[in-house]
Amino acid sequence: MGVNPITNLGKRAIGHLSDRRFAASSGVWTQSKFIPNQLQCRALVQSPRNSIKTGNCHTTRPFYVFTPRHLYSSVPSYSNKKMGFLAWYLGLLESRPILTKSVSSCLIYAAADLTSQMITLTPSSSIDLLRTLRMAGYGLIILGPAQHGWFNFMGRVLPKRDLVTTLKKLTLGQLTYGPFVTGIFFSFNAALQGENVGEIAARLKRDLIPTMMTGLLYWPMCDFFTYKIIPIHLQPLLNSSFSFLWTIYLTYMASLKKVLAGLVKLHHDVRTCEYEDVHVLWEMLKKNETGIARSAVGRKQGQLWNIVNWAKRAPFFCHSV
Template sequence: MLSVLRRSRPVVSRPARVCYSSATTKSSSGFFRNAWDSYTSLLETHPLSTKIATGGAIAGLGDVGCQLVLEDDKEKHKPLLDVKRAAIFTFLGGFLISPVLHVWYGFLGSRLPGVSAAAVAKRLALDQLGFAPTFLPVFLSSVLTLEGNKEQIPDKLRADWWTVTKANWGVWVPAQILNFRFVPGPMQVLFSNVVGLLWNAYLSAF
């Protein structure tokens, strides 16, 4: 009789745990699916404003993470988090980078449509040999201006432009091959925002 009871106990408890775990998993997956569906719907109805909000949030949170995790700041009496810098990256991510990329990627997609090797190569060449070397000085100048260091722009660009441009090619050439080949047009700015987390960590050194 005792042996029968012992064998029966696990049979009662296990299904309850499995059912609870299964319900939790389904609830989590349903939440993320609904959130993603809402985001893609907003991209269709309000593409620019959605990209502005997403780009600003990703850039700001990325800079906060960079300051707290990646940077080893040994200066005394300096706050753990530079709120002004995070605000600058949030503003530029939302109101400079995202709108510009929205227009630029739209232009590339309309003029050079398709995902063939030739189309991707042409878009990549225009992006990395034309757009990137031109936009980088705009971005760096914007950062310095918002930091209150506008007078440093000429010297900073002379000293860092070529170094930053070469580093840009190391990150963005492979990233943009993937972006132009595999990512749907409406999602390309979001993809660039995510890659920008790594890129902004590098730029913070300048």
């Protein structure tokens, strides 16, 4: 009356083995875990041979999807390579935020300083690796933790991202955070070069205000984009990325020669003299000081200090203050 059930079972087993053999040679059979049971039941209602009826629904066998071997092996590896570094970096930001931001700032400042040196490099000069180490140390020790603290503080105090809140963050950054980190940058760099307190103060008096005024042309638009769009945990990274171009300028400013504190005092003393001939001495001092700024280190210092010593030995020419 019907076909022997054992014969049907044997045919189905042979077909299953041949399918597995084909999958091993040309592709991969993967069990679908993403198709809902209801869809599987609905799709197999018209094929009772592949399902077992239980109640109102058919409980199906595992649903297999065939993928050719070259697609199965290449697509995930390409995605992993593309997203691997980003996922790794985001994981470090989550597990070790301060260290990750510090190392990022260190690398960016080192790269920016090397770029700045190569731009201004002359054929007779070479790369100053000590200067690069100073900049990298600033990024690692000071800027990374400072960025972490500042952006998290802004996120807690002003959590919104509307236009008014963003402008408040931008203004606070320009008035407090910007001058603080720039002043620390100049002081840190000068101290590592062996300058004393008076020389550091003279450098800040000379360089800080011009640097901040130049920063007003660059940082407001960078900060607006950072505060308005970027999540808090990625804001230090973007800020350091914007710092790359800024640091090229900043490292150039930090590499300028130190201010001669004694010369500053002498300028003040000469201005207080009451004799008419002091104008001649003042012009000589300015001319020699300009020569020092434009020449190599120490080329004109001998001439200048000869004039200084001559002025000190002439009490009839200028009274003391």
